Amino acid sequence: MSELIFSQQARKPAGFLGRLMGDIMAATNRPRNRWLLDQLDLQAGQTGFEFGFGNGETLAEFLSRDTNNRALGLDWSPAMVISAQYHNKSALAEGRLELRCGNIADPACVIDGRFDRIWCSNVIQIIDNRPALFRRLHGHVAEKGLFAICFQPRGPRAPVPRLFAETCRRELENAGFNRVDVRWMEEARPEAFCLLAHP
Numbered sequence: 001m002s003e004l005i006f007s008q009q010a011r012k013p014a015g016f017l018g019r020l021m022g023d024i025m026a027a028t029n030r031p032r033n034r035w036l037l038d039q040l041d042l043q044a045g046q047t048g049f050e051f052g053f054g055n056g057e058t059l060a061e062f063l064s065r066d067t068n069n070r071a072l073g074l075d076w077s078p079a080m081v082i083s084a085q086y087h088n089k090s091a092l093a094e095g096r097l098e099l100r101c102g103n104i105a106d107p108a109c110v111i112d113g114r115f116d117r118i119w120c121s122n123v124i125q126i127i128d129n130r131p132a133l134f135r136r137l138h139g140h141v142a143e144k145g146l147f148a149i150c151f152q153p154r155g156p157r158a159p160v161p162r163l164f165a166e167t168c169r170r171e172l173e174n175a176g177f178n179r180v181d182v183r184w185m186e187e188a189r190p191e192a193f194c195l196l197a198h199p
Contacts, residue, residue: 029054029121029122029152030057031188032121032150032152032185032188032192033057033058033061033121033150034058034061035150035185035188035192035194036058036119036121036148036150036194037058037061037062037065037119039148039183039194039196040117040119040146040148040196041146042062042065042066042069042117043066043116044066044068044069045066045068045069046066046069046116046117047069047070047071047072047113047114047115047116047117047142048062048063048069048070048071048072048115048116048117048118048119049071049072049073049074049111049115049117049118049119049140050062050071050072050073050074050118050119050120050121051073051074051075051104051118051120051123052074052075052076052104052120052121052122052123053073053074053075053080053084053099054075054080054083054084055080055083055084055087056073056080056083056084056085056086056087056088056099057087058119058121059071059073059084059088059091059097060087060088060091062117063088063091063096063097069096070096070097071091071096071097071098072097072098072099072100072111072112072115073097073098073099073100074099074100074101074102074104074109074111075099075100075101075102076101076102076103076104077101078101081099081100081101084099085099104120104123104127104133105127105128105129105133107132107136111136111140113140114139114140114141114142114145115140115141115142115145116142116144116145116146117145117146117148118137118140118141118145118146118147118148119147119148119149119150120148120149120150121150121151122150122151122152122154124149124151124168125151125158125159125164130168130171131171131174131175134171134172134174134175134177134197135175135176137175138175138176138177138199141197141199142199143199145199146196146197146198147172147177147196147197147199148194148195148196148197149168149172149194149195149197150192150193150194150195151164151165151168151192151193152185152188152190152191152192152193153190161190161191161192161193164193165182165193165195168195169182169195172195172197176199177197177198177199178198178199179197179198180195180196180197180198181195181196181198182194182195182196183196
């Protein structure tokens with residue numbers, strides 16, 4: 001697979017090759033995404049919203065931690081929606097999960113209600129207007145909820161983690177979040193961070 005095709009598929013997986021890429025990325029990112037969920041102080045019966053859910057494994061893990069949890073997932077890749085449907089058949093059948101295809105950065109993309117936990121993993125670096133998105137998401141976090149951003153650099157052009165964490169932290173505070181905590185997965189190589197934004 002050429003570097004260009006690999007980059008395109010990593011950014012927006014498409015077709016059979018995209019679904020294969022989604023599974024490869026999920027296997028590589030699984031420890032980081034489980035660590036992300038561990039940072040969220042999950043409680044029974046919570047609502048979750050993940051955007052850029054890839055093959056849906058992190059949504060499945062969130063739902064498996066309590067049978068009363070419910071979630072919404074949004075991804076701009078139709079291939080990833082298909083893959084996530086496969087990985088979450090039971091939750092979809094039970095009505096505990098809704099999957100949508102759409103671009104979180106598009107103001108016309110509808111997000112319904114407020115959520116106890118909102119998160120994304122290795123997505124925020126490709127959003128063009130993060131401040132506008134952060135302002136919008138601030139209105140969808142429940143009163144005692146959390147918005148979590150997890151990031152681990154992939155590739156030579158990825159942002160430097162320490163600098164990127166500080167940039168995002170300032171943008172979140174400017175968007176109206178009262179407190180933003182930074183946690184580091186220092187055993188990860190390269191190191192990963194999780195920003196926990198409180199409304």
